[in-house]
Amino acid sequence: xxxxxxxxxxxxxxxxxxxxxxxxxxxxxxxxxxxxxxxxxxxxxxxxxxxxxxxxxxxxxxxxxxxxxxxxxxxxxxxxxxxxxxxxxxxxxxxxxxxxxxxxxxxxxxxxxxxxxxxxxxxxxxxxxxxxxxxxxxxxxxxxxxxxxxxxxxxxxxxxxxxxxxxxxxxxxxxxxxxxxxxxxxxxxxxxxxxxxxxxxxxxxxxxxxxxxxxxxxxxxxxxxxxxxxxxxxxxxxxxxxxxxxxxxxxxxxxxxxxxxxxxxxxxxxxxxxxxxxxxxxxxxxxxxxxxxxxxxxxxxxxxxxxxxxx
Amino acid sequence: xxxxxxxxxxxxxxxxxxxxxxxxxxxxxxxxxxxxxxxxxxxxxxxxxxxxxxxxxxxxxxxxxxxxxxxxxxxxxxxxxxxxxxxxxxxxxxxxxxxxxxxxxxxxxxxxxxxxxxxxxxxxxxxxxxxxxxxxxxxxxxxxxxxxxxxxxxxxxxxxxxxxxxxxxxxxxxxxxxxxxxxxxxxxxxxxxxxxxxxxxxxxxxxxxxxxxxxxxxxxxxxxxxxxxxxxxxxxxxxxxxxxxxxxxxxxxxxxxxxxxxxxxxxxxxxxxxxxxxxxxxxxxxxxxxxxx
Numbered sequence: 001x002x003x004x005x006x007x008x009x010x011x012x013x014x015x016x017x018x019x020x021x022x023x024x025x026x027x028x029x030x031x032x033x034x035x036x037x038x039x040x041x042x043x044x045x046x047x048x049x050x051x052x053x054x055x056x057x058x059x060x061x062x063x064x065x066x067x068x069x070x071x072x073x074x075x076x077x078x079x080x081x082x083x084x085x086x087x088x089x090x091x092x093x094x095x096x097x098x099x100x101x102x103x104x105x106x107x108x109x110x111x112x113x114x115x116x117x118x119x120x121x122x123x124x125x126x127x128x129x130x131x132x133x134x135x136x137x138x139x140x141x142x143x144x145x146x147x148x149x150x151x152x153x154x155x156x157x158x159x160x161x162x163x164x165x166x167x168x169x170x171x172x173x174x175x176x177x178x179x180x181x182x183x184x185x186x187x188x189x190x191x192x193x194x195x196x197x198x199x200x201x202x203x204x205x206x207x208x209x210x211x212x213x214x215x216x217x218x219x220x221x222x223x224x225x226x227x228x229x230x231x232x233x234x235x236x237x238x239x240x241x242x243x244x245x246x247x248x249x250x251x252x253x254x255x256x257x258x259x260x261x262x263x264x265x266x267x268x269x270x271x272x273x274x275x276x277x278x279x280x281x282x283x284x285x286x287x288x289x290x291x292x293x294x295x296x297x298x299x300x301x302x303x304x305x306x307x308x309x310x311x
Numbered sequence: 312x313x314x315x316x317x318x319x320x321x322x323x324x325x326x327x328x329x330x331x332x333x334x335x336x337x338x339x340x341x342x343x344x345x346x347x348x349x350x351x352x353x354x355x356x357x358x359x360x361x362x363x364x365x366x367x368x369x370x371x372x373x374x375x376x377x378x379x380x381x382x383x384x385x386x387x388x389x390x391x392x393x394x395x396x397x398x399x400x401x402x403x404x405x406x407x408x409x410x411x412x413x414x415x416x417x418x419x420x421x422x423x424x425x426x427x428x429x430x431x432x433x434x435x436x437x438x439x440x441x442x443x444x445x446x447x448x449x450x451x452x453x454x455x456x457x458x459x460x461x462x463x464x465x466x467x468x469x470x471x472x473x474x475x476x477x478x479x480x481x482x483x484x485x486x487x488x489x490x491x492x493x494x495x496x497x498x499x500x501x502x503x504x505x506x507x508x509x510x511x512x513x514x515x516x517x518x519x520x521x522x523x524x525x526x527x528x529x530x531x532x533x534x535x536x537x538x539x540x541x542x543x544x545x546x547x548x549x550x551x552x553x554x555x556x557x558x559x560x561x562x563x564x565x566x567x568x569x570x571x572x573x574x575x576x577x578x579x580x581x582x583x584x585x586x587x588x589x590x591x592x593x594x595x596x597x598x599x600x601x602x603x604x
Contacts, residue, residue: 042413159435163430163432163434164432167432170427172412173408174406174408176381221416221417225418226419227418
């Protein structure tokens with residue numbers, strides 16, 4: 001058993017500085033992405049999440065060209081992108097999608113330019129890979145406090161706005177009638193989404209960032225029945241995928257073909273997808289039974305009320 | 312039981328005129344350079360069940376939005392309990408939107424949606440409490456939705472969702488319920504179920520109900536009064552007095568026939584201005600049945 005354990009968990013895994021940083025940051029990011037992701041799926045804004053990831057790519061590439069830390073590039077571009085989307089996208093969901101598409105094309109073009117120029121001037125190709133596909137083991141310890149703080153801010157926004165966000169998702173009209181500033185709430189949520197995407201971009205790369213955002217959330221929504229539980233489940237699923245991904249990436253150091261280890265992002269994304277597929281294997285049937293019972297009793301109040309009405 | 316109810320209804324009818332719950336005075340609305348409504352005035356008393364009737368596109372939703380404070384009127388004013396309506400969030404009004412903007416997968420149970428009626432507009436998150444739970448159960452019971460309280464809202468039928476939304480509005484203890492086309496796309500039995508629930512709330516809890524519909528038919532057994540909107544204007548009053556050839560012809564600005572066929576009143580309004588209603592019994596106009604049996 002001990003031998004088996006040390007085979008799975010390489011000796012020295014937890015004493016390695018980069019691994020510990022990866023585990024810490026990975027957890028913060030997975031929790032933030034899971035919680036924000038659940039609302040993203042509920043609000044039907046996964047496309048906005050994707051687009052913010054593309055915009056963040058541009059920011060990360062720009063930061064690389066300017067010699068700044070990529071996280072700030074991701075974050076600034078993401079928040080700016082969220083603001084632009086909200087400004088040009090009118091209330092309708094469809095209009096929002098079109099507006100998002102316009103921003104998106106321009107953003108990726110910019111990313112291509114910045115990455116090209118950046119690699120030409122610094123003659124490093126690794127940076128492009130890190131921006132696009134992430135590399136958890138090269139996260140600079142200096143940025144860790146900022147990463148954690150950003151995650152906490154995004155989670156706080158969601159916690160404070162949770163009820164209002166749910167109400168506006170149910171019916172914007174109804175929320176407005178109750179005095180909720182629907183637009184301001186939407187902007188606050190988009191900023192939280194931009195932060196989550198930026199964090200995710202640091203861990204698994206800008207291109208893959210939505211995998212950690214949408215994957216665990218979509219899986220949890222298939223099994224959980226309440227938003228709070230879905231958020232908890234998504235956070236746990238994301239964390240599990242991240243930890244296992246780190247573990248596998250560490251183990252893969254001796255794997256073929258290169259003997260340099262496989263990218264963590266690959267493992268994390270693959271595990272998220274496996275989790276999603278597993279949720280299709282077993283799905284609770286309680287809902288359906290409750291529905292049938294509900295239909296059967298639908299008639300009862302009707303008849304009772306009918307009997308009361310004046311003849 | 313029936314006698315008691317009738318007595319109660321009578322006492323409501325005798326409520327002094329000075330105590331209107333809702334009063335619209337000469338409301339005019341202009342949106343995007345188009346005059347939507349002109350000179351709309353009517354009142355709603357506590358416990359009164361009023362149908363807001365008119366063809367699609369007549370301005371019913373705009374009128375509801377004016378009452379809710381979402382669309383400011385260009386003329387006239389809205390009084391709630393005798394005073395101008397607070398800009399937003401007054402808990403006197405409970406609003407039931409026509410439909411929900413969510414997918415089946417959204418993990419909200421019917422009871423969660425009802426609970427959002429207590430404090431869904433507030434910041435922070437609620438702590439579960441026995442009192443909250445009781446309130447939710449009571450509201451669910453009042454609309455006959457207990458049996459699917461734990462089902463996902465997105466998986467409920469249209470009629471079931473409407474009941475849950477009424478419970479959501481009801482839990483805020485409103486004095487006035489506004490419903491935007493709650494009967495649209497419902498089957499006959501669900502229609503009757505919703506109307507009975509609303510009528511019971513009006514009778515037993517003295518909640519005024521203002522319900523918009525393009526077809527008066529399903530409401531007639533329960534409505535005391537009707538506000539008929541057509542051509543940007545409205546006529547209000549007891550159903551028998553409003554649904555008449557002279558009144559409706561003046562509204563539509565063209566001749567309207569009101570037929571009485573075996574206790575059933577049918578309105579035929581041949582109107583070029585309104586959209587064709589292909590799903591309606593006739594393509595040329597509105598038919599309203601009045602069945603008082």
